[in-house]
Amino acid sequence: MPVAYQAPDFLHPVAGVRLGVAEAAIKKPGRKDLLVIELAPGTRVAGVFTQNRFAAAPVQVCRTVLASGAPVRALVVNSGNANAATGQGGLDDAQAVAAAVAAAVGCEAGHVLPFSTGVIGQRLPVARMVAAAPAAHADLRADGWLDAMRAIMTTDTVGKGATRRVATSQGEVTVTGIAKGVGMIHPNMATMLAYVGTDAPLSPATTQAALQTAVNRSFNCVTVDGDTSTNDACVLFATARAGSRDIEVGDADYAAVYGAIEQVCLELAHAIVRDGEGATKFVTIDVGGASDEAAARQVALSVAHSPLVKTALFASDANWGRIVMAIGKSGVPVDPARVDLWLDDVCLLRGGQPHPDYVEDAGAAVVAQPEFRIRIGLGDGDAQATVWTCDFSYDYVKINAEYRT
């Protein structure tokens, strides 16, 4: 059960984007596990990918296609198999699937981006996927977003989607996105995938810049377990159907369009944490008073990753000693005598020492809530950062211990 999150029941179509799904029985029969996203000619596509050195075969293919500057006409995504640690055979498989989709769409194989999510170290059932590609193509619809959202799920307990409309000087612009993921990243299955489309006429360079900034402020600010998958990918495509003049960073319309993109990414990123494996709490960690944003972020992530903090949150225990420990081990040269700590509006520490008015019941009341905020002041500057995370429960261990059994 995700923490206060429900799958959307409506997502705005994006002019120039059609989506279709089909059953390829990749892990097992009985579900639509192959997704094709067709993009109108002229669509600008940007991607960010996992930093894991064991990048999966489809990630390697995507990087090559995007680096070539080739016009991307379609994406193909499968759940049930990650096509990672599969060597040259895996690269061949990813290209064969892309070629089948290219044939259906009517473009070159090098103009299709492949994505996979699922178990590591097994070859894709290429024949079944190639055979299913025409069916996915035949299913293409502008209103296919909700089915697409479901097709990419693995152990997600809910589909994750977000949608926004904003006004620009060239008319209304739509931004719609879908994502999957339940551990921050899972080598076998979960891993994060996100696809965000807009009809805004973002220039190619602006599409990349907007994606990078939005990812840094959303997907890169959430953590479930600190692990990093072999398959992570986030793609932004701008079909440029809503306007004839390209929007560049700094243009009057950019702020509105970028704002919608960031909101969609943030909503999807939060949905991943809310649906985090075994999560019972959604926790916002705000670090302020830092010398720079990187230091603030490093402290926030140290708290967010600490198993001792996360197990205390699960127990609704306002165990601030563990938070202090995690601040102190972050690697940032924090001065303990300047550190303040709050749970929501309850002050626990002032200048590194227990606040004289603090009573345990007040802290316990905050952390008993399904959502709350840990606020940390470092007293060392003006920079701040925010990170979102969940707790660490019996069910996290259960889900991950029993995944393959």
Next chain:
Amino acid sequence: MPVAYQAPDFLHPVAGVRLGVAEAAIKKPGRKDLLVIELAPGTRVAGVFTQNRFAAAPVQVCRTVLASGAPVRALVVNSGNANAATGQGGLDDAQAVAAAVAAAVGCEAGHVLPFSTGVIGQRLPVARMVAAAPAAHADLRADGWLDAMRAIMTTDTVGKGATRRVATSQGEVTVTGIAKGVGMIHPNMATMLAYVGTDAPLSPATTQAALQTAVNRSFNCVTVDGDTSTNDACVLFATARAGSRDIEVGDADYAAVYGAIEQVCLELAHAIVRDGEGATKFVTIDVGGASDEAAARQVALSVAHSPLVKTALFASDANWGRIVMAIGKSGVPVDPARVDLWLDDVCLLRGGQPHPDYVEDAGAAVVAQPEFRIRIGLGDGDAQATVWTCDFSYDYVKINAEYRT
């Protein structure tokens, strides 16, 4: 239940060292929770301490005493309260306890090292500790090591001690050590403390060098949860009673004495992992073929810290995809096409791809054992490193979620 570890029932005395315990009812009455270790005049003392910025008050006092070069005549250790995040009052408390022990021993207050382990953020019951100091002093015995071992336990399920005797050109030398700790470090209670004594005439500089090297090869190579306490400390004291000529690094006798110190430290460090909170497996992670030792260590720790790897180990699941993921996210520029992976003698990956002869049952048989080895070859050089860790079980969550309830 620790993994294949029992508390020792005998520890060799060390000439020049006497230990005594007393009940100060620090957390609750009914147990000996105050330990005094008296050192003969002329003993050389070296310490290494937590890198956590929120170092506890006693750690701060120890650093000051050792930096002053003052002769250390006694150590005082309490369990049940960490005296951390207690500000100036905590420093005053640590000094008051040291002064009481100094009065009993007959030395200056600045010649006593204080140590604390237990709950963070609460002031020490100084009056009870000062009152108990004479009783601990009256209890001083050369054979007090086993009682000392028990006095410093918190949630340890067994006491941890190790002892060795080796021959030198000046006669037989003894090395005996005790430690406590069950999470790699715990902000509230566990935290690691270790005390190792020898009668070898190590020079002051050699005492420090031997300790630093031994810690790097033992306590710094084990991890339970990757958290780092506010109170960690490891102290080596050399009473110089077994010989009249100082031993320096490089002397003929140094290798034998250092070897015994490292063995004692390694045995204590392994005992901490074997008694790791909720541990059901003791796992050795060997990384070879690295460009340098730091890279090997970084890869080994990335695997050892991964919650996904640790939950799979708990489930006796030879889920090599998660190991590959952890190698790839380590930050070391690993070339996947050169990576080999074994579980004990079973080869799973060769050159980054599943070994053709590997069958799941063979891997499962290895990880079903209570102790096994993960071997990783990076194919990038000759350097290697070894790290020891345990699995991540329901009981880890239970112990840490319910600690304060």
